[in-house]
Amino acid sequence: MPQLSKVPQGSxxxxxxSGSNMMNEHRTEKIQQRKDRELEARQAxxxxxxxxxxxxxxxxxxxxxxxxxSRNREPIEYGKRTDLPIRxxxxxxxxxxxxxxxxxxxxxxxxxxxxxxTGSGKTTQITQYLDEDGFSSKGMIGCTQPRRVAAVSxxxxxxxxxxxxxxxxxxxxxxxEDVTSPRTRIKYMTDGMLQVxxxxxxxxxxYSVILLDEAHERTVATDVLFGxxxxxxxxxxxxxxxxxxxxxxxxxxxxxxxxxxxxxxxxKTFPVDVLFSQTPQMDYIESTLDTVMEIHINEGKGDILxxxxxxxxxxxxxxxxxxxxxxxGDTIQELLILPVYSALPSEVQSKIFEPTPANCRKVIFxxxxxxxxxxxxxxxxxxxxxxxKINTYNPRVGMEQLVVSPISQAQANQRKGRAGRTGAxxxxxxxxxxxxxxxxxxxTIPEIQRQNLSYTxxxxxxxxxxxxxxxxxxxxPPRSSMTSALEDLYNLQALDDDGxxxxxxxxxxxxxxxxxxxxxxxxxxxxxxxxxxxxIISMLSVQNVFxxxxxxxxxxxxxxxxxxxxxxxxxxxxxxxxxxxxNNYSKSFCVNNFLHExxxxxxxxxxxxxxxxxxxxxxxxxxxxxxxxxxRRTLVSGFFRNAAKRDSESGYKTITDGTSVTVHPSSSLYxxxxxxxxxxxxxxxxxxxxxxxxxxxxxxxVESAPHFYKVAGAESESxxxxxxxxxxxxxxxxxxxxxxxxxxxxxxxx
Ligand code: CDP
Ligand code: MG
Numbered sequence: 001m002p003q004l005s006k007v008p009q010g011s012x013x014x015x016x017x018s019g020s021n022m023m024n025e026h027r028t029e030k031i032q033q034r035k036d037r038e039l040e041a042r043q044a045x046x047x048x049x050x051x052x053x054x055x056x057x058x059x060x061x062x063x064x065x066x067x068x069x070s071r072n073r074e075p076i077e078y079g080k081r082t083d084l085p086i087r088x089x090x091x092x093x094x095x096x097x098x099x100x101x102x103x104x105x106x107x108x109x110x111x112x113x114x115x116x117x118t119g120s121g122k123t124t125q126i127t128q129y130l131d132e133d134g135f136s137s138k139g140m141i142g143c144t145q146p147r148r149v150a151a152v153s154x155x156x157x158x159x160x161x162x163x164x165x166x167x168x169x170x171x172x173x174x175x176x177e178d179v180t181s182p183r184t185r186i187k188y189m190t191d192g193m194l195q196v197x198x199x200x201x202x203x204x205x206x207y208s209v210i211l212l213d214e215a216h217e218r219t220v221a222t223d224v225l226f227g228x229x230x231x232x233x234x235x236x237x238x239x240x241x242x243x244x245x246x247x248x249x250x251x252x253x254x255x256x257x258x259x260x261x262x263x264x265x266x267x268k269t270f271p272v273d274v275l276f277s278q279t280p281q282m283d284y285i286e287s288t289l290d291t292v293m294e295i296h297i298n299e300g301k302g303d304i305l306x307x308x309x310x311x312x313x314x315x316x317x318x319x320x321x322x323x324x325x326x327x328x329g330d331t332i333q334e335l336l337i338l339p340v341y342s343a344l345p346s347e348v349q350s351k352i353f354e355p356t357p358a359n360c361r362k363v364i365f366x367x368x369x370x371x372x373x374x375x376x377x378x379x380x381x382x383x384x385x386x387x388x389k390i391n392t393y394n395p396r397v398g399m400e401q402l403v404v405s406p407i408s409q410a411q412a413n414q415r416k417g418r419a420g421r422t423g424a425x426x427x428x429x430x431x432x433x434x435x436x437x438x439x440x441x442x443x444t445i446p447e448i449q450r451q452n453l454s455y456t457x458x459x460x461x462x463x464x465x466x467x468x469x470x471x472x473x474x475x476x477p478p479r480s481s482m483t484s485a486l487e488d489l490y491n492l493q494a495l496d497d498d499g500x501x502x503x504x505x506x507x508x509x510x511x512x513x514x515x516x517x518x519x520x521x522x523x524x525x526x527x528x529x530x531x532x533x534x535x536i537i538s539m540l541s542v543q544n545v546f547x548x549x550x551x552x553x554x555x556x557x558x559x560x561x562x563x564x565x566x567x568x569x570x571x572x573x574x575x576x577x578x579x580x581x582x583n584n585y586s587k588s589f590c591v592n593n594f595l596h597e598x599x600x601x602x603x604x605x606x607x608x609x610x611x612x613x614x615x616x617x618x619x620x621x622x623x624x625x626x627x628x629x630x631x632r633r634t635l636v637s638g639f640f641r642n643a644a645k646r647d648s649e650s651g652y653k654t655i656t657d658g659t660s661v662t663v664h665p666s667s668s669l670y671x672x673x674x675x676x677x678x679x680x681x682x683x684x685x686x687x688x689x690x691x692x693x694x695x696x697x698x699x700x701x702v703e704s705a706p707h708f709y710k711v712a713g714a715e716s717e718s719x720x721x722x723x724x725x726x727x728x729x730x731x732x733x734x735x736x737x738x739x740x741x742x743x744x745x746x747x748x749x750x
Contacts, residue, residue: 086161090128093121095265102126102263103133106209106240110233111260113253114244117267118414119375119421122244123154123213127186128162130209136185138238139208144191144225146217148174149342150373153350155179155188175512176541176602176609191221195228196512199462204232209240214372215253216245216410218446218475220456226256227472228463246372246414249443256474272382272420276433284385285313287430289321291383292363295428296325296335302380302425303362305370305418309389309404314339314365319550321363333359340366340374343543352376368407371414375421382419384412386431386440392450403684408444412436448477453485454515458494461501462509491641491708492519510617511610513541520638521610522619527634529624530614532574536631538606539573540680540692545603546666547594556594563593564668567628568677568694570635572668577603633700639678640705644690645698645724646675652690655701655709656726664689676701676724698724 090096095116106112116122127141135141145151155172162170171180173189180187191212197204204210210229215222226243233239243253250262281287288306295304308314318337325335338352356362356378364376368388388411392403407415412429419425429436448456457468465471468482489495492515494505501509504522511518517537524533539545548556563579565571580600583589590597614621624630636643644652644661651662663670664683667690676698679690701709701724712725 090125090161093125094267095121095125098263098265099129103129105261105263106130106242109261110237110240111257112242113250113257113260113262114242114265115250115262116244116246116265117269117417118246118372120265120267122265124158124161126211126242128158131185135208140184140206141186141209141211142194142207143186143188143211143213144194144222145188145373146191146214146219146222147342147369147373148190149369151188151190153374158186176606191219191225192512195221195224195459198225198228199459199509202228202232202463203236204229204239207239209242211242211244213244214246215243216249216372218444218448220447220451220453223446223448223474224456224460226474230257230472252474269417270420270422270424272416272425272427274416274427274429276429276436277431280432280435281385281430284387284430285317288383288385289317289324291428291430292321293324295381296361296363297332299381301361302423303356303364303376303378304381304383305376305379306363306365306383307368307370307385307388307415308365309387310367311341311343314341314367317365333361336360336362338362338364340364340370342367342369368411370418371411378422379418380423380425382415382425382427384415384427384429386412386429386435390450391447406440408442409436409440410443412440446475448473449475453477453481454488457482457485458489458505458509458515461495462506466500489515491705492516492638494519507617510613513537516638520635523637524634525614525619525622527630528622529627529631529634530619530621531623532631533634534607534610534621535577536570536574538603538610539577541606542599542603543596545576545595545599547596549594559593567632568669569667569692570694571628571631632694632696633704635694636678636696636700637704639680640701640708642679643696643701644677644679646673652677655724659688661688661690663693664691667691667693669693669695
């Protein structure tokens with residue numbers, strides 16, 4: 001029987017659209033509209049927030065301490081707990097009942113699939129069981145996580161449970177951060193980092209057991225590891241591979257790993273009442289905020305978990321909600337508002353695990369990280385707008401884009417399940433039942449089928465895997481995306497005419513970053529500006545360093561302008577870093593200039609890591625004393641494909657395919673009118689924006705990539721007519737012989 005929609009009146013109905021087939025017909029248009037509205041809404045939000053408070057909730061009294069206060073709290077310290085509660089906690093987890101059975105099965109089987117509800121103890125316990133049982137005497141117990149945050153927080157938790165210092169017996173490795181020691185027996189890491197390790201050690205000799213955790217997420221790196229580990233295991237009968245999943249795709253994993261056994265961990269879950277919206281929601285942000293308010297005011301005890309798509313949305317919601325409840329009085333309990341997303345510092349993140357104080361309700365705004373990667377106790381209410389941000393490769397522009405898309409049914413059910421861990425819960429779905437049944441795909445599409453594979457294919461080539469067609473993918477990526485990745489790598493000269501890894505390509509594969517960046521980095525060592533380039537790339541690899549508090553936007557913008565470089569954002573980033581450095585990396589400098597100290601510190605760490613890769617590879621670190629042209633030219637050597645030419649009508653047009661693009665308003669080149677620019681990425685919001693833009697001279701394109709561009713019409717009398725056009729080069733001509741396997745094999749066959 002379909003659930004009746006019991007969504008709180010007033011809130012959802014107010015923003016509803018009429019016409020129930022609206023969603024089917026105008027899905028794309030709707031997303032676009034939503035984005036437009038989101039932008040407008042964001043500007044109007046503070047004003048709106050106080051209006052709301054005045055009208056709808058005028059007479060209701062709430063006490064609010066929120067997010068600001070929560071940010072000042074001390075982080076939870078697990079280490080202070082006595083041994084007993086921790087042991088009791090460990091033993092209360094569902095997985096504990098299966099301890100012996102699991103350990104025995106892992107000893108007897110090379111491959112194993114473990115399925116269990118989120119929170120049953122798979123990630124934190126199984127590694128410890130194996131360690132306690134002596135597996136780690138034969139090699140480390142490795143456990144991969146698709147997300148950086150999860151790897152760090154789980155390693156912390158396990159080190160606390162084991163009573164050791166993080167980085168000693170238990171450690172973690174994420175990109176540009178290695179917190180392990182020679183003593184480490186249990187190692188958590190991102191799947192991407194294990195993939196990097198496979199480059200040096202394809203047989204995984206350091207490990208006795210590898211747990212591919214959260215395999216249902218199907219990240220590219222996990223998918224590639226499936227293939228690599230299966231191969232490693234065939235050479236090493238003693239190696240054990242465990243795959244865990246929170247969802248129902250276990251059979252598929254088992255079939256792939258030679259029909260290995262599946263062990264199910266019985267979870268203790270409570271029923272969750274599902275409430276669908278009766279009509280499609282036009283603005284899911286508004287609907288979300290309304291629903292949270294309604295729950296807080298009308299429902300009994302229990303914390304709320306809200307799924308949003310990203311950091312910006314989450315921060316906005318936290319602030320708007322804070323404003324809304326602040327103006328209400330004090331007869332209703334306190335509401336503690338907490339954000340969760342990967343970029344959040346770990347001490348703020350650990351707050352979400354703190355028990356909710358008495359007479360207080362907690363609402364957590366999270367990305368889909370809270371679907372399975374982390375478990376928060378005490379959630380009784382889930383608000384699910386039905387969207388998540390996914391990285392999608394857009395072959396038209398040859399770039400990856402983060403796009404807000406509807407989630408799958410599996411994800412929706414996973415989200416729902418988060419409300420039933422502590423007691424019977426409720427899940428508010430801000431979409432119709434018909435949209436759930438007819439418009440959501442049953443399962444999430446594996447990333448490998450929708451992402452740019454350049455980096456992955458560079459790694460595989462570096463491992464000597466040339467025959468990509470016969471690589472054992474669980475779900476092979478579409479041929480078009482493999483070809484386009486090969487083409488990318490060829491254009492960057494990471495592959496030679498025969499499709500084999502060039503010397504440059506081999507060096508590039510040593511850097512865990514997108515190939516365009518590693519190309520620019522290696523080129524900078526030749527050009528003599530690698531000190532500057534490592535800074536720029538480190539700054540690009542961290543979150544936005546500029547901070548813009550709501551109440552001091554103008555002041556913050558004025559400070560930001562002082563860092564702006566006339567030639568663009570890459571040099572602006574270099575300015576920021578260098579001036580921070582000149583100020584002894586001081587905190588006060590960050591505070592005075594509205595810069596996130598934490599992000600700058602991370603950039604400093606990344607730079608150090610890059611420099612250590614340099615010294616391992618014996619690449620020189622050289623400084624060009626601020627030779628701006630040299631730095632920009634070097635950037636072009638990596639990003640020549642992301643070039644755009646000024647166009648009278650629409651701002652800019654990309655040179656490769658004439659897409660209309662605009663300089664992002666946050667760029668230091670916003671409102672400037674250089675003829676040619678390169679950009680780091682395209683961001684699709686209301687239109688296609690170029691983000692991180694730098695002005696260049698067009699001849700650098702031809703000089704850096706003569707195999708890619710030529711000057712057309714240069715011979716004509718008016719030099720103005722000359723323009724840069726992409727060459728349809730050798731790659732296209734050779735494509736057939738290249739396709740997926742290497743040309744060498746074709747030759748051998750011939
Ligand atoms: O992997 P799975 O989802 O099955 O569970 P887990 O991550 O091993 O978590 C088991 C329990 O450990 C959770 O219910 C949390 O109470 C606790 N935990 C924690 O307190 N802090 C963390 N960072 C991770 C887990
Ligand atoms: Mg887990």
